[in-house]
Amino acid sequence: MAPKKEKESKGGEETLTRIAIVSEDKCKPKKCKQECKKMCPVVKIGKLCVEVNPASKIAWISEELCIGCGICVKKCPFDAIMIINLPKDLEKETTHRYGPNSFKLHSTVKQYIKALTGQVLGLVGTNGIGKSTALKVLAGKLKPNLGRFTCPICLH
Template sequence: MTHRVAVLDKELCQPKKCGLECIKYCPVNKSGADCIVLNEETKKAQIDEDICNGCGICVKVCPFEAITIVNLATELATDKIHQYGQNSFRLYKLPTPKKGEVIGLLGRNGMGKSTAINILSGNLKPNLGKFDEPPEWDEILKFYSGTELKSHFEKIKDGQISASIKPQQVYNIAKVFDGTGKELLEKYDERGITNQLIKTLDLENSVDQNVKELSGGELQRLAVAVTSVKDAD
């Protein structure tokens, strides 16, 4: 049995500026069921994934391209890690971090890379798709019983994981810190490796400048350095 995933981009959905084509032309709606309705609170389209037949008509007729329908294999439906809300982004499966090894996450924007990193770092508690009633840690650990990730999440639960995450929007560094790159590094250096990273990341010619004067590439390398000087797992 195929599992439907209906994703609505609430920023693109503009019911006041369209003819509610998704509701009018939905074949399930025409049969008398309420597959696509207008949510009374959000005033946005709402899709019932349980009765959606995956025809894709709503995707084609939406003038703002706000709807995406994805058909998933049944087994993926049982491995949902996180979902932000109804008809919203959801994450399936997680990579398993291992001490001393490097894991690369590749994918286009919106694929869930940041969500996965935030979950694995302990900044975001996975809700297993139960966004209305998020589970407690005991349920999450039971979900991962028999996997390597259970041990990882046990450490997060007990506060034994320390993570250091490089910011994506490096230009925000200049908005929150007024000083040189070296001053920023020394502020966060918990490992005593500031000078080593300055040389390794080729920051010698820029590290004494105010962060507001650095180029995009220099800010990227500085952000990598700041992330690396922290004493994290």
């Protein structure tokens, strides 16, 4: 069952947002029939939610238009798509994002620094949740773009 549609945030109500992740390693538009696009209910009503063709390197999914139904995830023959429904809009808390339809680190660097001051900290978790990215930001090896991946070197 698809999640409820987004609501305007009024006095404590949470909005539902989603992250669409398309794996560059797994997505192979030249070798599939673009099932993700053909089966998408949003595309079927005429909106460009999924953009892919045989000439594309990878599929592109509009996070704004996506309703979070998960049909594209199930239909992709290469298991290249992940749709993650979030309970609230975390845009204000985005520390780093590599690009559209890719990994997004939600947290503030201040929280990490506060935890690390004078202490030893262990980061444990499954693959792909941002452990290395968080450490690179803390070490100064990666400049956080605060979610503005189109302008990677500016922090305005």
